[in-house]
Amino acid sequence: MDFGVIFDNFDTLLQAFFVTIVLALCAELLGIVLGLVLALMKIGRSKLLSAPAQVYIDVFRGTPLLVQIIFIYFATPNIGIRIESLFFAGLVALTLNSAAYVAEIFRSGIQSIDKGQMEAGRASGLTYAQTMRHIIVPQAFRRVIPPLTNEFVMLIKDTSIVSVIGLEELLRSARVLQSATANATPLVAAALFYLAICLPLIYLANGLERRLNRRVA
Numbered sequence: 001m002d003f004g005v006i007f008d009n010f011d012t013l014l015q016a017f018f019v020t021i022v023l024a025l026c027a028e029l030l031g032i033v034l035g036l037v038l039a040l041m042k043i044g045r046s047k048l049l050s051a052p053a054q055v056y057i058d059v060f061r062g063t064p065l066l067v068q069i070i071f072i073y074f075a076t077p078n079i080g081i082r083i084e085s086l087f088f089a090g091l092v093a094l095t096l097n098s099a100a101y102v103a104e105i106f107r108s109g110i111q112s113i114d115k116g117q118m119e120a121g122r123a124s125g126l127t128y129a130q131t132m133r134h135i136i137v138p139q140a141f142r143r144v145i146p147p148l149t150n151e152f153v154m155l156i157k158d159t160s161i162v163s164v165i166g167l168e169e170l171l172r173s174a175r176v177l178q179s180a181t182a183n184a185t186p187l188v189a190a191a192l193f194y195l196a197i198c199l200p201l202i203y204l205a206n207g208l209e210r211r212l213n214r215r216v217a
Helices: 003-008 010-043 047-062 065-079 086-111 115-123 128-165 170-181 185-216
Strands: none
Touching (some): 003 010, 003 185, 010 047, 010 170, 010 185, 047 086, 115 128, 128 170, 170 185
16 A cells, blocks of 8 residues: 555546546436436326337346446447547436436336325316426425435446546546556545545435435324
8 A cells, every 4th residue: 555646646536536526417417307207208198108218217227337338439330429528428328327217216206196196286277297297296306315316326436337438537547547556555545535425425315315204204
């Protein structure tokens, strides 16, 4: 262990850490939007919408994220889609993967709302879409905040897989320093960076879940 390696290259590791956080945050926000759309499609009454949503969810939940990242960056040029930016390629892969899991989180949250809420909204003259927008989804969103936080933690850790295509995120930067210095201390620093952001989020998710359970009880 040589922590002098970390101190000498702290700026490099910190910059890579910011890349990791920005990548995870952007993917989570876009994944929430896409996931909510997929959840609404899946629970909808139209098979033309629910069937494609189910296929999407099954494909992205049923295949490894590593395979998805490699396919999006290396295989899509064969069908005329070329993604030059490593960051954008990683963002696309993480967003598409996260959306599949977020969709199931939203679906569970929406279906946990008492059916009387839908009936009350329809009885008051609202359409199905208006009832979902103004009554069901806002209540469901509050319930899914803890699992969404857990999903964000998983997404932060999953950013390390993007290093396979060469993006200089936290793990990639640590591995480059390890190779250059013949010392594994940068990998320890990377682990500490991950812990510094993930542990508070885990405790936050646990606290929100306990508070939600008390309210439901």
